[in-house]
Amino acid sequence: MLSKMLAVCTTGKADGTTEVRSVDIPRLGDDEIRVKVEAAAANPADWKILSFIKDVAILGSDFAGVVTELGASVVEGHFKVGDRVAGYVLGGGFSEYVNACPWTMMKIPESMPFETAAQLMACGLTACQVLYHAQTLPSPESPASSPIDLLVWGGASSAGHFTVQLAQLGGMRVIATASPKHFDRLKALGADEVFDYRDPEVSKKIRAYTNGNLEHAVDCIAEGSTPQQVADSMSAEGGTVSSLLRNQSNRPEVKHIFSAGIELLGKPFTFGPFSVEGKPEMAEFSRKSSRMLERLVAEGKVLPAPIKLFSNGLAGVQEGLEYLKSGKASGEKVVVRISDTPGLKA
Numbered sequence: 001m002l003s004k005m006l007a008v009c010t011t012g013k014a015d016g017t018t019e020v021r022s023v024d025i026p027r028l029g030d031d032e033i034r035v036k037v038e039a040a041a042a043n044p045a046d047w048k049i050l051s052f053i054k055d056v057a058i059l060g061s062d063f064a065g066v067v068t069e070l071g072a073s074v075v076e077g078h079f080k081v082g083d084r085v086a087g088y089v090l091g092g093g094f095s096e097y098v099n100a101c102p103w104t105m106m107k108i109p110e111s112m113p114f115e116t117a118a119q120l121m122a123c124g125l126t127a128c129q130v131l132y133h134a135q136t137l138p139s140p141e142s143p144a145s146s147p148i149d150l151l152v153w154g155g156a157s158s159a160g161h162f163t164v165q166l167a168q169l170g171g172m173r174v175i176a177t178a179s180p181k182h183f184d185r186l187k188a189l190g191a192d193e194v195f196d197y198r199d200p201e202v203s204k205k206i207r208a209y210t211n212g213n214l215e216h217a218v219d220c221i222a223e224g225s226t227p228q229q230v231a232d233s234m235s236a237e238g239g240t241v242s243s244l245l246r247n248q249s250n251r252p253e254v255k256h257i258f259s260a261g262i263e264l265l266g267k268p269f270t271f272g273p274f275s276v277e278g279k280p281e282m283a284e285f286s287r288k289s290s291r292m293l294e295r296l297v298a299e300g301k302v303l304p305a306p307i308k309l310f311s312n313g314l315a316g317v318q319e320g321l322e323y324l325k326s327g328k329a330s331g332e333k334v335v336v337r338i339s340d341t342p343g344l345k346a
């Protein structure tokens with residue numbers, strides 16, 4: 001029985017650096033599932049936390065791999081040893097083994113490479129959270145009977161990629177913003193119209209396209225000028241914006257609702273400076289959302305985004321995070337393959 005593994009850890013220096021260390025394999029909680037990680041994807045939260053975390057902790061939130069063990073209270077049911085899965089955790093993904101809650105995991109199709117699947121859960125669940133928890137918009141399981149307009153600001157972001165697809169499957173008329181090079185891809189994913197977010201007239205054009213009636217939006221960027229641009233796209237009466245960062249516009253009639261990913265874990269949790277009480281109803285929300293995503297991915301109705309594979313496995317994570325932080329990632333997911341890690345024991 002292995003007791004040690006390699007993992008990408010924060011250094012405790014809060015200076016943006018990580019190091020690959022040999023660490024104890026974490027004890028498996030009763031309600032958790034252990035997964036041998038084959039590939040892991042990077043999210044902005046992974047590099048953001050590096051500038052202020054003063055603990056040494058395993059980094060990483062998105063992974064795909066194979067189930068190796070079920071915790072004592074996990075009833076053999078939906079998941080079993082040997083299943084190919086993707087999952088979301090807050091800390092732990094950039095490692096050889098990760099323990100995750102079953103409600104933030106999904107089974108992945110046999111034909112889907114782990115490198116492609118590693119991105120599915122963090123942003124797939126985030127898309128569900130902004131659409132069905134922050135707002136109660138029509139879902140693929142109960143689609144709109146008549147189209148409702150939804151603006152997805154930042155359609156080419158990872159969160160936007162899944163939000164556009166779920167909204168289209170929910171029968172909504174989807175309006176997205178992105179760089180022009182992504183217009184065709186977003187339309188193929190389900191956007192009805194796409195606007196260039198760098199166009200100074202973008203909000204005016206969206207207002208014209210929606211006849212001044214836009215009441216629902218998801219701001220997948222939620223910083224800089226975007227909260228105001230989104231608000232300026234909405235109807236004169238205002239509306240509701242699901243926001244991925246805590247931000248506001250200067251239009252009080254537009255309500256910005258922030259969704260924090262950590263809440264999806266649905267149980268008390270602390271990671272560095274972040275902690276939540278954990279609401280059981282959120283665990284149930286995540287479980288239902290994960291099952292829906294699992295079905296839609298299996299049916300080929302929700303597609304993963306293109307990936308950019310960094311070399312050297314866990315030793316390539318730092319470079320991948322710097323790429324993300326630099327803003328160079330455009331419509332792609334940064335991924336590492338664990339078996340590429342130098343010095344990994346077979």
Ligand SMILES: NC(=O)c1ccc[n+]([C@@H]2O[C@H](COP(=O)([O-])OP(=O)(O)OC[C@H]3O[C@@H](n4cnc5c(N)ncnc54)[C@H](OP(=O)(O)O)[C@@H]3O)[C@@H](O)[C@H]2O)c1
Binds near residue numbers: 245
């Ligand atoms: N609440 C949560 O828990 C949660 C969950 C996930 C993400 N987030 C946050 O949400 C943000 C996005 O995360 P992500 O992983 O989806 O990002 P990402 O994939 O790294 O985003 C990159 C994309 O952002 C787009 N973009 C950049 N500036 C834009 C702007 N002003 N308007 C429209 N699009 C713009 C670019 O589009 P083009 O290529 O078209 O130029 C690029 O493709 C991050 O701040 C992240 O921390 C929060």
